């Protein structure tokens with residue numbers, strides 16, 4: 236079998252790219268589709284739930300699919316520098332792909348509201364990291380203005396190549412299952428990714444490769460403009476990746492929902508954390524808080540009877556848990572980190588205590 240070399244090589248015929256283009260790849264995509272056996276059993280329902288674990292992309296989130304294509308197109312256009320606003324993962328991905336391409340990267344992040352792992356990525360890859368004393372939405376407004384007046388390429392998901400790259404995740408789901416799921420759940424922030432999945436499923440459906448799944452978007456309760464139907468000026472949630480009140484792909488995501496018969500919902504922070512822990516402890520899948528929202532949404536809708544027996548459900552798990560070690564350690568709780576003298580009796584006592 237040929238060495239896997241990323242989403243452009245694999246799905247070239249579905250992407251607008253010249254034959255002689257220089258491809259900037261880190262081997263993104265080809266992420267596992269993991270069936271949730273233990274968790275599904277607890278629902279008592281006859282459904283099949285899969286996680287598309289996008290945390291296993293090169294920089295730990297699905298953003299790499301879009302960044303691979305956006306940076307490849309930026310190089311093709313002769314760009315020298317990239318810019319983005321980010322809640323963290325876009326900056327990590329932009330920094331890595333810029334390094335790979337030999338471009339400069341400028342990233343605007345909300346001061347104090349970015350998970351530590353993501354900040355470390357942007358810094359080690361050599362991006363110029365600018366903290367702004369404002370939230371993501373304020374940063375987004377700024378970078379759009381800068382990109383309109385300065386020779387830098389904007390690589391937020393308003394860059395259409397980002398969504399083209401990200402649609403390959405839908406292709407992978409259909410290629411892995413042999414069909415489309417009945418429901419595809421995604422965490423929603425800017426709503427670029429749910430839109431990208433809609434594009435991908437549409438491409439395949441037009442060629443008769445699959446039917447359209449219902450696209451279901453879930454947000455954090457404190458940052459849920461798609462649920463309230465209006466923009467949120469002060470979004471707040473522990474799920475920093477989706478701490479967004481003014482989604483950039485507003486109308487496209489509304490269309491994706493309506494055209495596929497899907498819906499939007501919201502999960503509060505307490506349930507986000509419960510689901511993150513559940514995935515880690517019942518299934519061995521460690522994701523960041525925002526990523527647990529899709530699975531929380533599916534479990535919520537299963538309990539509410541919104542999903543019929545026999546259905547196949549795919550939940551996109553967007554980013555790796557190592558991105559946000561602070562939240563993960565707090566989830567464990569101080570009582571679970573035990574300290575003892577280095578003696579056989581002390582360690583044995585713990586094991587006997589825990590194995591009953």
Ligand SMILES: *Cc1c(COP(=O)(O)O)cnc(C)c1O
Pocket residue numbers: 296298324325392422423424425426427428429476477523525526553554
């Ligand atoms: C970017 C991101 C999201 C939100 O995706 P949108 O395309 O902005 O809706 C969700 N989870 C994680 C981990 C992300 O990095």
